[in-house]
């Protein structure tokens with residue numbers, strides 16, 4: 001079946017004949033006997049035992065994502081960061097080495113440079129757009145993880161999924177949040193684990209904070225074993241909203257990607273704009289790679305204003321339809337100035353390395369009519 005059909009049919013195990021997902025709010029289940037309690041307590045991912053082990057509503061969401069990623073299994077977490085932190089601590093120990101793209105979400109970057117370094121996990125940052133950089137930085141026998149993000153935040157730079165999937169030895173992990181499971185399939189390229197902040201395009205309505213990973217069952221089971229101790233489990237309420245989001249993801253992302261390309265082409269012609277970053281534009285330096293590995297080019301674009309921070313402030317403060325907020329993938333078009341918000345915690349040197357310039361503005365395209373968004377930008381840029 002096509003992905004949009006799979007998104008409608010997937011993750012219905014815990015709903016019986018109810019068409020909407022059933023909400024299992026319980027944190028605990030009763031066992032029929034002592035032996036039954038033992039069976040539940042020792043089973044892998046038993047979803048009727050205790051909420052930190054698993055939950056049927058969360059399990060339905062996980063099964064839907066596994067189906068969309070063509071994965072054996074999936075596991076949801078309390079947030080995208082909950083997923084990333086759990087994966088790293090489940091698979092890496094003191095003395096291990098991680099190769100990570102320097103173009104990572106600022107929270108992930110802070111995590112690998114802070115807690116990981118503090119606990120003795122060494123991290124090498126490489127330019128994720130350089131096709132051989134990951135491979136060259138791997139130290140055989142010591143590197144246990146290669147961590148990448150594509151498209152990256154906030155400049156929409158790409159990593160070559162085929163190259164990542166070809167790396168043998170370390171676990172390869174790709175944060176695919178900006179693509180959603182409908183935009184690309186890292187696992188099909190041989191990557192071991194795909195990670196999503198489902199808070200964004202998957203849940204898609206700005207009403208759930210939730211993360212999810214997908215991959216081979218053995219690997220997910222091992223991460224679950226650690227995850228039960230880490231405790232960053234997804235809430236059934238968020239899983240319910242996220243599964244609702246899965247149902248409409250195909251029509252939402254199709255509309256958003258189309259509008260994103262339209263806006264990208266429009267701003268590229270505007271005299272106040274020096275550069276536009278969108279993988280679907282022919283001017284994107286990795287447009288060919290985008291065409292090879294992405295089915296959709298994403299719902300986010302970024303552009304640079306010649307006038308720097310002052311121009312960004314003038315634009316963002318004048319916009320009426322687009323709102324000033326940092327998230328992405330929801331129904332409202334959001335604009336943000338990465339330098340002073342999402343990437344404010346980085347040092348000026350790190351900001352420069354990540355390409356977070358004074359005039360950079362990120363736009364998460366929503367579900368409004370494109371004509372209203374263009375009119376809004378026309379007035380505000382003027």
Ligand SMILES: *Cc1c(COP(=O)(O)O)cnc(C)c1O
Nearest residue numbers: 079080081082105177197199210
């Ligand atoms: C938002 C985001 C995260 C973190 O997810 P949360 O759900 O906010 O914890 C990780 N990676 C990317 C690419 C993101 O956009």
